[in-house]
Amino acid sequence: METKQNNRPIDPKQIKGWGIDADPKNDPTYPMRQRMNVGQDPDSKHRPDHLQPENTEVLRSIERPDVSAVFGTPAPPVGLSGLIRRAAFKYSENEYKHWLPLIVADRVGVVEGILSDLAHGKLPNIWAEKGYDMEWKYNRTAFITKLATIGAVTAGVVVWLSSGKKEKKRPVKKDYLGRF
Amino acid sequence: MLAMDYRGPKRVRAVQKPMPEIKHPQDAIVRVLRTCICGSDLHLYNGNVPDTRVGSTFGHEFVGEIVEIGADVTKVKVGDRVLVPFNIACGECHFCRQGMFGNCNESNTESTAVGAIFGYSHTAGGYNGGQAEYARVPYANVGPTIIPPDMDLDDAVLLTDVVPTGYQAAEMAGIQTGDTVVVFGAGPIGIMAARCAWLFGAGRVIIIDQEDYRLEFARNYSYCEAYNFKEMNDPVVFIKKITDWMGADCVIDAVGAEAAGNTMQTVTGRKLLLQAGSATALHWAINSVKKGGVVSIVGVYGPTDNLVPIGNMMNKGLTIRGNQTSVKRLLPRLIEHVQNGILNPKGLITHRLPLEEVADGYRMFSAKLDNCIKTVLMPPTANQ
Numbered sequence: 001m002e003t004k005q006n007n008r009p010i011d012p013k014q015i016k017g018w019g020i021d022a023d024p025k026n027d028p029t030y031p032m033r034q035r036m037n038v039g040q041d042p043d044s045k046h047r048p049d050h051l052q053p054e055n056t057e058v059l060r061s062i063e064r065p066d067v068s069a070v071f072g073t074p075a076p077p078v079g080l081s082g083l084i085r086r087a088a089f090k091y092s093e094n095e096y097k098h099w100l101p102l103i104v105a106d107r108v109g110v111v112e113g114i115l116s117d118l119a120h121g122k123l124p125n126i127w128a129e130k131g132y133d134m135e136w137k138y139n140r141t142a143f144i145t146k147l148a149t150i151g152a153v154t155a156g157v158v159v160w161l162s163s164g165k166k167e168k169k170r171p172v173k174k175d176y177l178g179r180f
Numbered sequence: 181m182l183a184m185d186y187r188g189p190k191r192v193r194a195v196q197k198p199m200p201e202i203k204h205p206q207d208a209i210v211r212v213l214r215t216c217i218c219g220s221d222l223h224l225y226n227g228n229v230p231d232t233r234v235g236s237t238f239g240h241e242f243v244g245e246i247v248e249i250g251a252d253v254t255k256v257k258v259g260d261r262v263l264v265p266f267n268i269a270c271g272e273c274h275f276c277r278q279g280m281f282g283n284c285n286e287s288n289t290e291s292t293a294v295g296a297i298f299g300y301s302h303t304a305g306g307y308n309g310g311q312a313e314y315a316r317v318p319y320a321n322v323g324p325t326i327i328p329p330d331m332d333l334d335d336a337v338l339l340t341d342v343v344p345t346g347y348q349a350a351e352m353a354g355i356q357t358g359d360t361v362v363v364f365g366a367g368p369i370g371i372m373a374a375r376c377a378w379l380f381g382a383g384r385v386i387i388i389d390q391e392d393y394r395l396e397f398a399r400n401y402s403y404c405e406a407y408n409f410k411e412m413n414d415p416v417v418f419i420k421k422i423t424d425w426m427g428a429d430c431v432i433d434a435v436g437a438e439a440a441g442n443t444m445q446t447v448t449g450r451k452l453l454l455q456a457g458s459a460t461a462l463h464w465a466i467n468s469v470k471k472g473g474v475v476s477i478v479g480v481y482g483p484t485d486n487l488v489p490i491g492n493m494m495n496k497g498l499t500i501r502g503n504q505t506s507v508k509r510l511l512p513r514l515i516e517h518v519q520n521g522i523l524n525p526k527g528l529i530t531h532r533l534p535l536e537e538v539a540d541g542y543r544m545f546s547a548k549l550d551n552c553i554k555t556v557l558m559p560p561t562a563n564q
Binding site: 006007008010012015016017018019020021022023024036038041044045046047048049050051052053058059060061063064067068069070071072073074075081085089093096099102103105106107109110112113114124125126128129130131132133134135137138139 | 187188189190191192193203204205206207227230232233234235236237252268270272273277278285286287288289290291292293302303305307308318319351355356357378379380381382383384396399403405406453483484513517521522523539540541542543544547549550
């Protein structure tokens with residue numbers, strides 16, 4: 001056998017609750033309890049009585065006809081990331097042109113977040129935000145190794161790039177008549 | 181009020197934010213008493229869910245006390261202690277009326293592919309979550325459920341997601357009496373799915389993960405066999421071998437996008453984001469279930485595409501089922517199970533931190549430090 005055997009045999013019937021929800025009809029069934037298709041539903045377009053007022057910008061999927069009766073409002077689109085998000089919502093959820101720009105916008109939003117912190121006189125405490133105290137407390141050796149590896153790779157890339165620059169600046173040799 | 185604040189991949193902090201307001205007549209404001217970090221929060225934390233905006237507050241597992249209600253709220257009142265299902269559902273639309281409270285059509289404007297979830301990106305509706313002192317809870321006549329007076333808040337907070345999701349994973353697997361059930365992933369959901377598989381009459385329950393401490397926990401909590409895939413040459417061959425070369429009757433994917441175990445999936449899914457997360461567990465599930473078996477997916481993947489052996493699904497005659505959990509539908513039964521001592525949700529909790537230390541909590545859970553299984557965050561107002 002390929003793995004450690006720490007497992008003890010058990011009689012399932014000794015486990016509290018065994019078989020209490022067994023359902024022979026669930027083989028396999030549909031995860032809906034009151035199944036009906038749209039045609040059977042006399043009120044398939046039913047909406048709640050009140051709709052949340054749209055007093056903030058809400059981006060709407062073009063796969064639905066309207067804004068839902070309630071919606072979240074924590075972070076309306078702003079800045080460059082907002083422009084990208086608005087462009088993304090011109091395409092359906094079926095398209096990469098919808099999702100990939102949203103991922104790009106998320107990354108742009110991270111930079112905007114740092115700039116916003118700085119503009120408000122706040123220097124982000126990256127060490128604390130990343131919870132590195134926990135790595136230091138519970139995983140110190142691996143954490144130091146990881147940091148050292150990242151440091152070494154970064155230093156190597158910097159050295160490699162700077163040596164490349166020197167090579168480009170090497171003076172071109174000419175012969176005594178000034179010919180190349 | 182104090183609230184968790186997302187700043188970018190693997191960067192979160194606790195900051196002061198404005199108090200939430202009633203924005204719809206069916207809204208309520210809840211003072212949060214307990215909130216948890218969920219495994220699916222890690223997809224957001226790692227920056228893998230599109231439209232996760234800087235400044236958002238995560239948290240879809242929380243319980244609290246109602247402190248304000250909108251004009252149309254009649255089912256709960258100020259002072260009630262409620263558990264809040266993680267999905268936001270109107271209770272009236274075509275889908276809610278079929279018990280599909282995880283697929284409500286009137287709570288998410290920004291995506292049709294997923295229902296609305298508290299604190300789970302704008303793709304899931306753009307609502308702030310419960311990792312805060314206070315939270316806005318839409319459709320308060322539908323979602324919030326009054327916590328029975330004899331129920332521990334630690335049990336109640338796990339009834340908002342972990343217990344119903346683990347239970348629905350087992351339910352969707354269509355388990356028949358005596359079936360062999362394999363669960364990929366020994367996180368809180370996988371452990372609960374393994375525990376619930378017995379309730380449906382499973383004859384054998386096996387859990388697969390790569391963390392020994394989690395496997396040991398699952399053995400004791402879920403009474404199941406537990407194996408480490410790092411000690412196997414091939415998990416699919418291993419499962420075939422221990423099931424008399426037939427494959428498991430039912431397999432549950434309780435891992436989702438953060439799966440380890442396959443370099444190609446890890447690089448393309450988690451590092452380069454060329455697919456919607458690493459689909460290693462789902463790949464193994466399809467290949468290790470028996471012909472004609474059922475694969476139940478509760479692991480979360482992103483909205484784009486994943487590389488899985490869909491041809492095998494057709495050739496083996498499999499049934500694949502998945503959904504966001506319909507928490508409201510399952511709650512009456514599950515509250516009963518907790519009250520009768522059949523399920524012990526709070527037994528999953530290993531860590532408790534103040535909300536101020538939310539960054540440490542995420543790091544600890546994400547990096548699986550200090551044998552972490554489940555972390556509860558305590559807002560400062562929880563003790564008032």
